Amino acid sequence: MKIAVRYFSRSKNGNTRKLAKAMSEALGVEALDISHPVDKDTDILFLGNSVYYEDADPNVKSFIDNLELEKGTIYNFSSSxxxxxxxxxxxxxxxxxKRKGETxxxxxxxxxxxxxxxxxxxKDRPNSCDLMNIKDFAKNVVAAYN
Known part of the structure; x- marks a missing residue:
């Protein structure tokens, strides 16, 4: 099974980046920002983002528009x-x-x-409890997939 963690964060120490790094630790998979492509044969893509101006960031939407996955399931994670x-x-x-028949x-x-x-x-969110919870979330997703 191939797993990828991608995220978008506007700051180097942003909330979403913290969540992605915690997930990375739990899964032993490197968390990379969305400028890095995802292998076409990825089974699980954890996609991290946050709300900017009441919507997902345009960079995340562009990332999704350009994904070339042949299969796979996206698991969203976010903070706001x-x-x-x-x-x-x-x-x-x-x-x-999907409507356009593209994926x-x-x-x-x-x-x-x-x-x-x-x-x-x-203040101080995501906190240690949040980071523990996202690690559990990631492990449970992967365990259920097997």
Missing amino acids: AIRKSTHSQIKKCIEER GLKLSDKEFFCKGEFGLMH
Whole structure:
């Protein structure tokens, strides 16, 4: 089974990057930003992003538009100070590609979400509990896939 972790974070020490790095530790798979391509034969893609201006970042949407996976399931993980998650925005991107007949990708309904620090809101999030929870999430996804 081939697993990849990709994420988009606007800052070098951003919330999504912290989540991706924790997931990477749990799975023994390098977490890379979305500028790195994903192998066509990847089975599980953990895709990390966060809410910017009430939507998924355009860079993440572009990444999805250009994915060349032949199979596989995407598991979304995200953080936000205000909005719930980016799952619905990511789902719209994948459904649009399916409508055009461009992909057979699947987006799992299972996702990881936690609050993220923004200014004075949700100080120190993601915290150690959030990082432990995303590690458990990743391990459970992989265990269920086998």
